[in-house]
Amino acid sequence: MVNVRPVALLAALLPFLAVHATYLLAAAHGQVEWCFPYVDSCASISATGRQPPASYLFRATMLPTAVILGAYWWLNHLWLGELRRRVGDARRAANDWMLALGLLACVGLILYVTVLGEAGSAWARQRRIGAVLFFSFTYVAQLLFLFQLRRLRGQLPAVPGPLLRAMWMLCFTLLAIGVLTVILQAWDKAWYITVEDAFEWVLALMLQVNFLLGYVVWRHAGWYLETRVP
Numbered sequence: 001m002v003n004v005r006p007v008a009l010l011a012a013l014l015p016f017l018a019v020h021a022t023y024l025l026a027a028a029h030g031q032v033e034w035c036f037p038y039v040d041s042c043a044s045i046s047a048t049g050r051q052p053p054a055s056y057l058f059r060a061t062m063l064p065t066a067v068i069l070g071a072y073w074w075l076n077h078l079w080l081g082e083l084r085r086r087v088g089d090a091r092r093a094a095n096d097w098m099l100a101l102g103l104l105a106c107v108g109l110i111l112y113v114t115v116l117g118e119a120g121s122a123w124a125r126q127r128r129i130g131a132v133l134f135f136s137f138t139y140v141a142q143l144l145f146l147f148q149l150r151r152l153r154g155q156l157p158a159v160p161g162p163l164l165r166a167m168w169m170l171c172f173t174l175l176a177i178g179v180l181t182v183i184l185q186a187w188d189k190a191w192y193i194t195v196e197d198a199f200e201w202v203l204a205l206m207l208q209v210n211f212l213l214g215y216v217v218w219r220h221a222g223w224y225l226e227t228r229v230p
Contacts (some may be wrong), residue, residue, distance in 0.1 A: 005215060012212035025048075042043045046116060049062075058160060066113070077095055089151075094151075102141040139174060167213045
C-alpha cells in the first residue's frame with residue numbers, strides 16, 4: 001500500500017511556491033517591479049523567469065512540476081478506473097480523455113518553460129502554444145475529473161458534497177473570467193493590456209486551488225495505491 005496523496009499536494013503547492021519565489025528573486029534583482037501582481041498587473045508570470053538568476057529557479061522547479069502533474073493525472077486515471085470497475089461501469093471515454101488532456105497540458109508546460117527567455121519569433125510561438133496547451137487542457141481535464149466524481153458519487157461517501165460543489169464553482173468562475181477577458185480585449189484592447197497580467201496571475205492561482213481541492217478529495221476518499229507481485 002503506497003500513500004500517493006503527497007503527489008496531489010505537490011501538484012498544488014510546488015508551482016504556487018515556485019512562481020512566487022521566482023517573482024521575489026526577480027524583483028530583488030530589479031528585473032520586475034515590486035508590487036502585488038494579482039491586482040497591480042505589474043509583471044507577467046513569464047517576466048519573472050526570463051532572466052538569471054530567477055530563470056534558473058523557474059526551470060528547476062517548473063520542469064519537475066510538469067512531471068508531478070503528469071503523475072497526478074495518471075493516478076487519477078487509475079483510481080477512477082478502479083472505482084468504475086467496481087460498479088461495472090464500462091464507460092471509459094471521460095477517464096481516458098482526462099488523462100490524455102492532462103498529459104498534453106504537461107507537455108505544454110515543458111514547451112513553455114524550456115524556451116522561456118529565449119529571443120526570436122519561433123521561441124515566442126512555442127511559448128504561446130505551450131501556455132495555451134497548459135491552461136486550456138488543464139482546465140478541461142479538471143472538468144472531466146469532476147464529471148467522473150459526480151458519476152461515481154455513490155462510491156465516495158466520505159467525500160463531502162460541499163467540497164465537490166466548491167470545485168464546480170471554481171471551474172465555473174474560471175470559465176467566467178476567461179470569457180470576461182475575451183470580452184474586455186475585444187472592447188478595449190489597449191486598456192486590457194494594462195490588466196492582462198493580473199488576470200493571468202488570478203487564473204493560474206485558481207487552477208492551483210483546484211489541484212489543492214483535488215488533494216482534499218483524495219484525503220477524504222482515503223485511497224492508496226496497492227502494488228501486487230504476480
